[in-house]
Every structure is written in structure tokens, then in C-alpha cells.
Amino acid sequence: METNDRPALGAILETSLYVDDFDRSVAFYDRVLGLTHQTLGDRGASFAVAPGSVLLLWRRGGSRNDNQTYPGGMIPGHDGSGPLHIAFAIPTDAYDAWKDRLKTLGIPVRSEVNWARGGRSLYFDDPDGHVLELATPGVWPNY
Numbered sequence: 089m090e091t092n093d094r095p096a097l098g099a100i101l102e103t104s105l106y107v108d109d110f111d112r113s114v115a116f117y118d119r120v121l122g123l124t125h126q127t128l129g130d131r132g133a134s135f136a137v138a139p140g141s142v143l144l145l146w147r148r149g150g151s152r153n154d155n156q157t158y159p160g161g162m163i164p165g166h167d168g169s170g171p172l173h174i175a176f177a178i179p180t181d182a183y184d185a186w187k188d189r190l191k192t193l194g195i196p197v198r199s200e201v202n203w204a205r206g207g208r209s210l211y212f213d214d215p216d217g218h219v220l221e222l223a224t225p226g227v228w229p230n231y
Contacts (some may be wrong), residue, residue: 104144106151106168107216113145116215120193121176137176148216175209175221177231182192183208186222203227 107113114133117123123143125211132146148167155163178186188196190212198219199211207226214220225231 099140101140102142102144103174104146104151104166105172105174105216105218106146106148106169107214108148109215110145110147112215115231117145119142120190120214122201143174171213171217171219173219173221175223175227178222178224180208180224180226183210183222183224186210205229207231 092209105113105133110133114125114128117135118125123137125133126142127134131150132144135143135145135203137143146167148169152165152167154165157163184227187197187210190210195210195212197210199209200208201211203209203226205226205228207224207228209223211219211221223231
């Protein structure tokens with residue numbers, strides 16, 4: 089099937105990160121990004137990021153096996169290792185406020201990038217070393 093003939097595809101709905109200390113990570117995403125969990129279970133948690141956008145945190149190794157949902161079906165096992173990356177979209181006028189928030193919370197900014205299209209990004213780590221990015225419009229041709 090040619091790319092221009094593909095069925096409709098929307099935005100990325102879910103992104104998963106795998107964490108070593110589950111309680112610490114849930115608290116980090118709540119405290120630093122202001123995300124409140126929607127679901128919280130033995131295997132993982134889900135956070136509403138924005139309308140139609142969900143962040144999933146999984147206990148590292150806790151989602152490797154298939155998960156039979158009742159009565160809906162089966163979620164195939166998955167897991168990840170090493171420092172993963174996720175970017176959160178932010179409005180241009182929120183960039184400095186986010187930078188100030190991170191400083192106030194003692195979260196070091198690892199890097200800042202001024203993109204050729206006019207967007208800006210700042211990068212910092214979560215407690216598991218995952219690289220988090222806050223990015224304004226102008227980073228990508230479609231954003």
C-alpha cells in the first residue's frame with residue numbers, strides 16, 4: 089500500500105516508559121509535570137497529558153508477559169531498557185515558565201536547542217534517566 093493511500097491515522101495516543109522505582113516515578117510526573125494518574129495498578133499507571141494523549145508508566149519488567157484483559161482481549165507483552173525519550177508539546181509562550189518551574193524544583197536542564205524552523209526545546213531527565221523534552225511549535229515541519 090502506498091503511503092498516500094493509507095487509511096486514516098491520527099496522533100500518537102499512548103507512549104510508554106519503563107521505570108525502576110514505580111512510586112518515585114509516579115510522584116515525579118505528578119510533582120514536576122503536574123500529571124495526575126488516571127489509573128494506578130500493580131503493573132503500571134496512566135496519566136492524561138492532554139486531550140487524546142496518554143503517558144503510560146510501567147514497572148520495568150512488569151509488562152513483559154501478555155495481559156489478558158477481562159473481558160476485552162489480550163494486550164501483548166512489552167518492555168524497554170535504557171534511557172528512552174519523550175517530547176511534550178508546549179506553547180511558545182510557556183517555554184520560560186517551564187524553564188523556571190524546573191529550576192524551582194531543582195531539576196537540571198541538560199540542554200536547550202533553538203531549531204532552524206523557529207522552535208525551541210529544553211531537555212531534562214526523569215529519575216530513571218529517561219530524556220524528557222519540552223518542545224514549542226517549529227521543531228518539526230508538521231509541528
